[in-house]
Amino acid sequence: MRHLIIGASAAGITAAKTIRQWEPDDEITVVSADTQVHSRCMLHHFLSGHRTAEGINFVAEDFFEKNRIRWLKGERVDRVDTAANLVHLDCGAEVPYDRLLIASGANFFIPPLPNFREAKNVYGLRDLSDAQKISKAAEGSKRCVIVGSGLVGLDAANALCERGISCAIVEMADRICPLQLDAVAAKPYQELFSKAGCTFYLAEKAAGSEIDAQGNIVSISLESGTVLPCDFVVVAAGVRPAIGFLEGSGIKTGRAVEVDRYLRTNIENVWAAGDVAGITGIWPNAMEQGETAAKNMCGTEVPYENTYGMKNTMNFYGLTTLSLGINTPQEGDEVVVRESRDSYKRAILRNGVVTHVILQGDISNAGFWQELVKHQIPVGHLKKSVFDLSYADFYQYDPKHGLFEWNLPQE
Numbered sequence: 001m002r003h004l005i006i007g008a009s010a011a012g013i014t015a016a017k018t019i020r021q022w023e024p025d026d027e028i029t030v031v032s033a034d035t036q037v038h039s040r041c042m043l044h045h046f047l048s049g050h051r052t053a054e055g056i057n058f059v060a061e062d063f064f065e066k067n068r069i070r071w072l073k074g075e076r077v078d079r080v081d082t083a084a085n086l087v088h089l090d091c092g093a094e095v096p097y098d099r100l101l102i103a104s105g106a107n108f109f110i111p112p113l114p115n116f117r118e119a120k121n122v123y124g125l126r127d128l129s130d131a132q133k134i135s136k137a138a139e140g141s142k143r144c145v146i147v148g149s150g151l152v153g154l155d156a157a158n159a160l161c162e163r164g165i166s167c168a169i170v171e172m173a174d175r176i177c178p179l180q181l182d183a184v185a186a187k188p189y190q191e192l193f194s195k196a197g198c199t200f201y202l203a204e205k206a207a208g209s210e211i212d213a214q215g216n217i218v219s220i221s222l223e224s225g226t227v228l229p230c231d232f233v234v235v236a237a238g239v240r241p242a243i244g245f246l247e248g249s250g251i252k253t254g255r256a257v258e259v260d261r262y263l264r265t266n267i268e269n270v271w272a273a274g275d276v277a278g279i280t281g282i283w284p285n286a287m288e289q290g291e292t293a294a295k296n297m298c299g300t301e302v303p304y305e306n307t308y309g310m311k312n313t314m315n316f317y318g319l320t321t322l323s324l325g326i327n328t329p330q331e332g333d334e335v336v337v338r339e340s341r342d343s344y345k346r347a348i349l350r351n352g353v354v355t356h357v358i359l360q361g362d363i364s365n366a367g368f369w370q371e372l373v374k375h376q377i378p379v380g381h382l383k384k385s386v387f388d389l390s391y392a393d394f395y396q397y398d399p400k401h402g403l404f405e406w407n408l409p410q411e
C-alpha cells in the first residue's frame with residue numbers, strides 16, 4: 001500500500017509515525033513545502049533569537065530514515081487528481097498514491113487594506129520561512145506595527161520586544177486576545193507587554209498606509225486618524241485552511257476540507273487532518289487527528305474523539321492563562337468569577353453548562369475543567385459553586401466516554 005501525506009507538521013508527522021507503527025511494510029511518502037520540520041508554536045523562540053532553526057525541530061535527525069519514510073521536502077503540491085490517484089507537484093513531478101492524507105494546515109490571511117498585499121515589508125507569521133523573513137526585517141529596525149493581538153500577534157510582539165523593537169499593536173476589539181480573554185484577564189497582559197515596549201491601539205482598525213518609493217510601508221493610519229510610523233508590519237489577523245491546491249480535485253471543501261467522523265473526505269481513499277480540516281486550530285488536536293486519520297488509512301474504523309476541545313494556554317512574562325471552550329457570552333448566560341491575590345477565574349454557564357473558562361495565575365485542576373467543558377456536563381443544578389467542584393464530586397467518571405455521575409445531593 002502506498003500512503004501519501006501532504007504536510008510535515010503536527011498532523012502529517014504524527015500520521016506518518018502512526019502508519020509506520022501499524023503497517024511496517026507499507027510505503028510512506030511525505031511531501032511538504034516546509035524544508036525543515038518545525039514547531040509553529042515555537043516560532044517566537046526563533047524570532048527572539050533564543051533558538052536556532054534546528055532548535056525548533058520536533059523530530060529526531062534520523063526520523064525519516066529510521067522510519068523508512070520518503071520525504072519530498074521543499075516541494076509544493078499544485079493539484080490533486082483523485083481519478084488517477086496522483087498528486088502533481090509545482091516542479092512538474094507526479095506522485096502516485098493508494099491512500100492520501102491532506103495535512104496542509106493553514107495559511108495566514110492578509111486583509112485587503114491599502115498596500116498591504118503589495119508592500120515588501122508586510123509579513124504574516126505561520127512557518128519558519130515567515131519567521132526568517134521577519135527576523136531579517138527586524139535587523140536594524142526600531143518600530144513595527146502588529147495588526148491583531150491574538151496569540152500569534154502577541155507571540156510576535158513578545159519576540160520583537162526582546163530584540164529591542166517597539167511594537168504598536170492594533171486590535172479591533174476593546175481588549176487584547178479577545179477570543180480567549182475577558183477584559184479583566186487581558187489587562188495584566190496589556191500591562192506586561194506595555195512595560196516590554198508595546199503600545200496598544202484597542203477598538204481601532206487599520207485603514208490606510210503610506211508607502212515609499214521602494215515599496216515599503218512607512219506608516220499605518222488608523223480609522224481614528226492616528227498615524228503609526230513603522231519600519232515593517234506584521235499581520236496576525238487570522239488564518240485560512242490551505243485548500244487552494246484541491247480546486248478541481250472533487251474533494252469537497254467549504255471553508256476547510258469536509259470530513260466525516262473518521263476524518264475521511266467524500267473521496268474514499270482520501271483523508272484530512274489538522275488545521276486544514278477546520279475542526280480546531282491547535283497543535284495537540286492536529287496531532288490527534290493525524291493519528292486517527294492514519295489508523296483509518298490503515299484499514300481500521302476509529303472515530304475522531306476531540307480530547308482537548310478548544311484549549312489555549314498562554315504564558316507571557318511569567319503569567320499563565322488557560323482558556324477552555326468558546327468565549328462568546330450571550331444574553332441569559334450566567335457569568336461567575338472568583339478572584340484572589342494571585343489568580344482570576346471566570347466561567348460562563350449557559351443553561352447550567354460551562355461553555356467557557358478562564359483560569360489565570362492558578363491553572364491547577366485544568367484537566368477537570370477541560371472535561372466539564374468538553375463533555376458539556378450540567379452543573380447548574382448543583383448546590384456548590386462551580387469553582388469548588390472537582391473529580392471528588394463524582395462517584396463515577398469515565399473519561400473515554402465523558403460519563404460523569406454526580407456524587408452530590410441533587411434538587
Ligand SMILES: Cc1cc2nc3c(=O)[nH]c(=O)nc-3n(C[C@H](O)[C@H](O)[C@H](O)COP(=O)(O)OP(=O)(O)OC[C@H]3O[C@@H](n4cnc5c(N)ncnc54)[C@H](O)[C@@H]3O)c2cc1C
Pocket residue numbers: 006007008009010011012031032033034039040041042043044075076077078103104105106125126127151152155242245273274275276280281282283284286313
Ligand atoms: C506563531 C504560532 C504560534 C502557535 N502557538 C500555538 C500554541 O502555543 N499552542 C497550540 O496548540 N497551537 C499553536 N499554534 C497553532 C498550531 O501551530 C497549529 O494548530 C498546527 O501547526 C497545525 O498543524 P497542521 O499539521 O494541521 O498544519 P501546519 O502546522 O500548518 O503544517 C502544514 C504543513 O503542510 C505543508 N503544506 C501546506 N500546503 C502545502 C502544499 N500545497 N504542498 C506541500 N506542502 C504543503 C506545510 O509546508 C506544512 O508542512 C500556533 C500557530 C502559530 C502560527
